[in-house]
Amino acid sequence: MLRRFKPRLRTAGLAATLTLAAALGGGIAYADEAKVQYLPLQTYRTGAYASSGTPIWAGRLDYFTYLNETQGGINGVKLIWDECETNYEVEKGVECYERTKGGKDGSPTAAVFPNADHISKALIERSAKDKIPVVTLAYGLTEAVDGSVFPYYFPAILSFYSEASSVVNFIADKVGGKDKLKGVKIATVYHDSPYGRETIAPLELLAKTYGFENIQIPVPHPGADQTAQWAKVRELKPDWIFLRGWGVMTPVAIKTAAKTGFPVDHIIGGVWSTSEEDVRPAGAAGKGYLGLTPFPAGANFPIHDKIKAEVIDKNKSDLRDPKSFGSVYYNSGLVEAILITEAIRTAQGKFGARALNGEETQWGLEHLNITEERIKEIGATGLFPPLKLGLHDHEGGGQAKVLQWDGAKWTAVSDWIHADTDLLKPLILEKSAAYAKEKGITPRTE
Amino acid sequence: MTASQDLGERRSIRSLDFLVAPAIAVAFAVVGFGVIPAFGNDYWLNAILIPFLIMSLIGLGLNLLLGYAGQASLGSGGFMAVGAYVTYNVLLRLPALPLPFALLIGGLVAGAAGVAFGLPSLRIRAFYLLASTLAAQFLLEWLFNQFPWFSNYSPSGLISAPRLEFLGYDLTDARGRYLLTLTTVSLLTWLAYNLVRSQTGRNWQAIRDMDTAAAIIGIPVGSNKLLAFFVSSFVIGVGGALWAFAYLGSVDSRTFSLDRSFTVMFIVIIGGLGSISGGYIGAAFMVLLPILIDRVAGALFGGAIDGGQIQNLQHALFGALIIFFLAKEPNGLAALIKTFAARICKPRSSS
Numbered sequence: 152m153l154r155r156f157k158p159r160l161r162t163a164g165l166a167a168t169l170t171l172a173a174a175l176g177g178g179i180a181y182a183d184e185a186k187v188q189y190l191p192l193q194t195y196r197t198g199a200y201a202s203s204g205t206p207i208w209a210g211r212l213d214y215f216t217y218l219n220e221t222q223g224g225i226n227g228v229k230l231i232w233d234e235c236e237t238n239y240e241v242e243k244g245v246e247c248y249e250r251t252k253g254g255k256d257g258s259p260t261a262a263v264f265p266n267a268d269h270i271s272k273a274l275i276e277r278s279a280k281d282k283i284p285v286v287t288l289a290y291g292l293t294e295a296v297d298g299s300v301f302p303y304y305f306p307a308i309l310s311f312y313s314e315a316s317s318v319v320n321f322i323a324d325k326v327g328g329k330d331k332l333k334g335v336k337i338a339t340v341y342h343d344s345p346y347g348r349e350t351i352a353p354l355e356l357l358a359k360t361y362g363f364e365n366i367q368i369p370v371p372h373p374g375a376d377q378t379a380q381w382a383k384v385r386e387l388k389p390d391w392i393f394l395r396g397w398g399v400m401t402p403v404a405i406k407t408a409a410k411t412g413f414p415v416d417h418i419i420g421g422v423w424s425t426s427e428e429d430v431r432p433a434g435a436a437g438k439g440y441l442g443l444t445p446f447p448a449g450a451n452f453p454i455h456d457k458i459k460a461e462v463i464d465k466n467k468s469d470l471r472d473p474k475s476f477g478s479v480y481y482n483s484g485l486v487e488a489i490l491i492t493e494a495i496r497t498a499q500g501k502f503g504a505r506a507l508n509g510e511e512t513q514w515g516l517e518h519l520n521i522t523e524e525r526i527k528e529i530g531a532t533g534l535f536p537p538l539k540l541g542l543h544d545h546e547g548g549g550q551a552k553v554l555q556w557d558g559a560k561w562t563a564v565s566d567w568i569h570a571d572t573d574l575l576k577p578l579i580l581e582k583s584a585a586y587a588k589e590k591g592i593t594p595r596t597e
Numbered sequence: 598m599t600a601s602q603d604l605g606e607r608r609s610i611r612s613l614d615f616l617v618a619p620a621i622a623v624a625f626a627v628v629g630f631g632v633i634p635a636f637g638n639d640y641w642l643n644a645i646l647i648p649f650l651i652m653s654l655i656g657l658g659l660n661l662l663l664g665y666a667g668q669a670s671l672g673s674g675g676f677m678a679v680g681a682y683v684t685y686n687v688l689l690r691l692p693a694l695p696l697p698f699a700l701l702i703g704g705l706v707a708g709a710a711g712v713a714f715g716l717p718s719l720r721i722r723a724f725y726l727l728a729s730t731l732a733a734q735f736l737l738e739w740l741f742n743q744f745p746w747f748s749n750y751s752p753s754g755l756i757s758a759p760r761l762e763f764l765g766y767d768l769t770d771a772r773g774r775y776l777l778t779l780t781t782v783s784l785l786t787w788l789a790y791n792l793v794r795s796q797t798g799r800n801w802q803a804i805r806d807m808d809t810a811a812a813i814i815g816i817p818v819g820s821n822k823l824l825a826f827f828v829s830s831f832v833i834g835v836g837g838a839l840w841a842f843a844y845l846g847s848v849d850s851r852t853f854s855l856d857r858s859f860t861v862m863f864i865v866i867i868g869g870l871g872s873i874s875g876g877y878i879g880a881a882f883m884v885l886l887p888i889l890i891d892r893v894a895g896a897l898f899g900g901a902i903d904g905g906q907i908q909n910l911q912h913a914l915f916g917a918l919i920i921f922f923l924a925k926e927p928n929g930l931a932a933l934i935k936t937f938a939a940r941i942c943k944p945r946s947s948s
Binding site: 194589 | 753852
């Protein structure tokens, strides 16, 4: 029986081999003289974290499209990108990184944005070896703030240590000063992953300094059922909850909190638990919920009008859900895009208006200085404060605001809150020094 | 086709096998150690070959236990974690010890863990045993997550290899990690190949086919079962250490979750129970096929269809392929390929 099919099977085998060769070998041939800049995009459009990621990429790609459409890219160098799906898995993330690190259409890869904490951490050594910066806005390995040990990793805007410290400072403000924190019970309900565990060390230090009671409650991935964790909350009766969720974990936490009777207006979401996409699915239960984030909500900044006119109204937007326009995550994508394009602009000032490689972009990132005037030019006044990065400061910002959800929109309920940088910096330097020692790295001085 | 014809055909394959096997081994060695490191680029080494080889090794490890000795286990992820965390701690705390010894110790401790969690196999079988190995998976994953000592108090619980070098050679680049992986995998595959053809391998197969009968003909059933757990977990442990340090670079305990154990089990079932090549074929299917589908889909529909939809279609296609191949040949892809090769190799005159 089988024998009759033999020729056909052979042909099929040959065809399969050719497809394989074409699929894997494709894209290696470069076109010369191409004035484009490649910025690959890692996505996870399916699974428990898709709801958080999708608006971020929309914000990012809409800004790229806006630059391409209105200004021909950056100084005439158009931005190009493609998507690689990671399913939010480290293995796939590494594969995507390896796939895209060689560049595309004649352009080297300028930088990578994993938008996934654990993937970014798996790329630390690889990217340093390949000299491609990994940019992680408001997430990622905190000790990489010390650029002398981590030259190619940028946890910009707000590190996790700063996030934890800002939350404590907000609570201090609410209870009437840092000296009143003594005895206050603060429970951190966190995603049990390298991302979630980042705040354990700073909170320990802050608790020791200010005397508040520090409770840590881990939620296993993906956090779709949190009955056990909120039963524990009920038992321990904390005064405040610092919720560090991601994806589906946040709405489930808010709903479960409401069910167990914990007051939602005493829950402060972290950066990755504070967007419309997190609270809308929680419905009425989310009313009064607080969230701390360096990114504002709303589509009323001048840049939004420009994007609406040039990108959205012309059907070139990457938005999957039009309601996400101007959401906190969408705006974080905008800030991410502004940050990298400004870094490329800075580097172009030194290396010329052409496609840049990772090493040149790293120079641009480390010399990035987005002033108030420049922000105004972009039309992003209020979207983020002026930002300056440097060799010893890959974070730059370190401040955030607390927003409150009224059931339909976010309202800022605090001014910019600063983290206790002086208190935390020694801890960060201690960790980066330990890393340098373990890996045998000599810290850079310039 | 008559029965005698069928028998004759099988015999001819066997004789071919005998002649071809060493030639294939030599060809693989030349290509694997010579051609690929010389011409392979970073993407092929880092993203395709290294994970493929390591998952093949881990599949092989479980195949020794499940395919040869007939003991089901869902603890593979846990044993991988033991290998990885022990190797990490040996490298960190005993810096004088060379890398191969750290891997060896990682494997031995994983083997010991395998024996400990294999003890229930003395009393229970099949699905009941499977359920008890789940305990290994959960306990070990929890252990490394819970006690920061294992990750040297790393703030995020991540571990990464302090150094990868052997006899003064730096193995941190793609080529070095590939050669480390290939050498380890070849060595262990060679050992496993000989082991299953030894008295021990025959004992395991006798126990797999009917343990009461095996006991009656004088095979020590209990010690052989535990030995199978030891050898299997040893191989899986070494594989786990390679997965952590030669492939990913840094991992946390979630890397070795139950999902990983299922993947390993699917590799064995799809590749072919009770065959050395099954692990390789299964790993190619489970590790490489999704990447291929992704790239083909990206090349065909990229930009035209929403990225999320392409992903869902890919998952559906991958699932359909699993069902198709298992329906076509329940004994796995190794058996399917063997039949196919036999058809092609068979002289035309006999048709």
